[in-house]
Amino acid sequence: MIELRHLTYFRTVAETLHFGRAAELLHISQPPLTRQIAALEKELGAQLFDRSKRAIQLTPAGKYFYRDTTEIFKALERAKRNAASSSTGKSGALRVGFMMSSAYNILPSVTRHYSAAYPEVDMRLTEYVPNLLATDIEDEKVDVGVMYRPEDCSRLDSHTIYAEPLLAVLPRDHRLAGQASISVAQLADDPFISIPRAIAPVVFDIIVSHCRASGFRPTIRLEANLQQTIVNLVGEGLGVALVPTSMQAMHLDTTVFKPLVNAPMVEVAVIWNRENTNPCIRTFADTAVQVWRKLRPLASVG
Numbered sequence: 001m002i003e004l005r006h007l008t009y010f011r012t013v014a015e016t017l018h019f020g021r022a023a024e025l026l027h028i029s030q031p032p033l034t035r036q037i038a039a040l041e042k043e044l045g046a047q048l049f050d051r052s053k054r055a056i057q058l059t060p061a062g063k064y065f066y067r068d069t070t071e072i073f074k075a076l077e078r079a080k081r082n083a084a085s086s087s088t089g090k091s092g093a094l095r096v097g098f099m100m101s102s103a104y105n106i107l108p109s110v111t112r113h114y115s116a117a118y119p120e121v122d123m124r125l126t127e128y129v130p131n132l133l134a135t136d137i138e139d140e141k142v143d144v145g146v147m148y149r150p151e152d153c154s155r156l157d158s159h160t161i162y163a164e165p166l167l168a169v170l171p172r173d174h175r176l177a178g179q180a181s182i183s184v185a186q187l188a189d190d191p192f193i194s195i196p197r198a199i200a201p202v203v204f205d206i207i208v209s210h211c212r213a214s215g216f217r218p219t220i221r222l223e224a225n226l227q228q229t230i231v232n233l234v235g236e237g238l239g240v241a242l243v244p245t246s247m248q249a250m251h252l253d254t255t256v257f258k259p260l261v262n263a264p265m266v267e268v269a270v271i272w273n274r275e276n277t278n279p280c281i282r283t284f285a286d287t288a289v290q291v292w293r294k295l296r297p298l299a300s301v302g
Contacts, residue, residue, distance in 0.1 A: 091120035094280040105246040165263035185214040191221035191239040
């Protein structure tokens with residue numbers, strides 16, 4: 001009968017490819033470890049390690065077994081986290097990922113309100129670029145994210161928190177800096193600074209589509225992964241950009257923000273893996289929606 005300790009022994013040897021070092025990490029002597037691995041191979045009816053060379057290597061069967069046992073340990077970690085959480089999500093652990101622009105509007109308030117309402121939840125926050133955050137949510141390295149809605153939500157659940165318009169950010173000495181609002185068509189001859197499509201495809205496509213609807217395709221001179229960096233580069237006179245309205249909170253002396261005529265909207269949502277049963281996800285998502293309703297009653301999404 002295969003026990004969890006046998007899998008732990010196997011994975012430690014697989015990761016070190018050395019019985020001696022593995023035994024030290026496991027705090028056992030090497031002979032019992034060697035016997036346990038041999039017993040595991042007998043139980044499986046497959047050789048997991050190639051011992052014919054000076055350094056041991058995983059066999060093809062060993063590589064498959066290592067991959068599949070990764071899922072077992074991932075499920076075990078999830079079970080441990082969920083066991084620490086009550087069925088109502090009032091205690092436990094919650095790993096939150098967020099994109100930088102949300103730190104300029106909703107994230108600080110959500111963090112304060114959630115921590116006050118659920119003090120027994122161990123909430124850990126990490127900043128991400130959108131595409132990597134979506135991937136880590138799918139892989140359950142992160143429980144929940146505050147981000148632009150991903151292009152592919154096939155494995156994800158989501159709850160829209162709000163939608164905010166894009167606006168133009170211009171160098172302070174730009175020819176349009178004195179206007180109250182502008183049309184994106186007025187920027188047709190300007191070089192653009194943009195987030196790469198690989199980082200935030202939805203936002204990139206919204207920007208390009210808005211420009212094309214006005215009769216031109218933007219000439220993208222520079223790309224930067226963070227909206228904050230984009231605004232800074234605009235302030236250096238390297239181009240213009242369309243960014244979420246929340247980025248006005250940067251208050252740079254070198255830039256001006258201008259509302260756009262018929263401004264496109266970008267949705268920000270709470271995203272999670274639908275197979276992740278951590279009950280703290282729902283309490284976090286509900287808190288985010290409630291906080292936004294208080295901050296921006298007219299922009300709330302129910």
